[in-house]
Amino acid sequence: MITEAAWAATRTKNTFFSERYHRLAARRGKKRALIAVGHSQLISVYLILSTGARYHELGAQYMQAKMEQKRKTYLSSELKKLGYQVSLIKTPMEAIPN
Template sequence: MKEILTQSGWAASRTKDTFFSARYHRLAARRGKKKAVIAVAHSILKAVYHVLKDDVPYNELGADHLNSRMEKRRKRYLKAELEKMGFAVQLEPLEPLVPASP
């Protein structure tokens, strides 16, 4: 089973715009290719387990899922830090800057 999952991890690392591919590339940069493949294989195993246990279809999260999660966590953390310093914080997105037309 480990061999099949490892091969699946290698295959998933070569796909485009998928959660497993993004996970592989993030980990391979820090830990190395082989450890990243094992981590992706573990993620695949967990996904298969939950699909079979809950009897639900697989839902692809997308390549930007990890980035958006980290961005949300960072916003929460920074807001909490400012509140610890005694500031009242309300986050609002900035309007995109539109260049002035000549």
């Protein structure tokens, strides 16, 4: 039953669970990714039932934005370790050469 719910969640578009499945399936395989999504769903259901909170869909871009922030923090801390003063200023995408 858990895998059936996970399989259904992976078939939806632009959802956190679907994106999680596709990221994991590429690295770990489809079956392991399906079990991982089912586990994530169980954790979500437990937290909703135990705290009474409402479910909030994070969206497909959630992990990408989170990883981008982690990478910025990591790279700026590495530069600080090397003795550089770091100031992050985002440039427009048109200004970045290919």
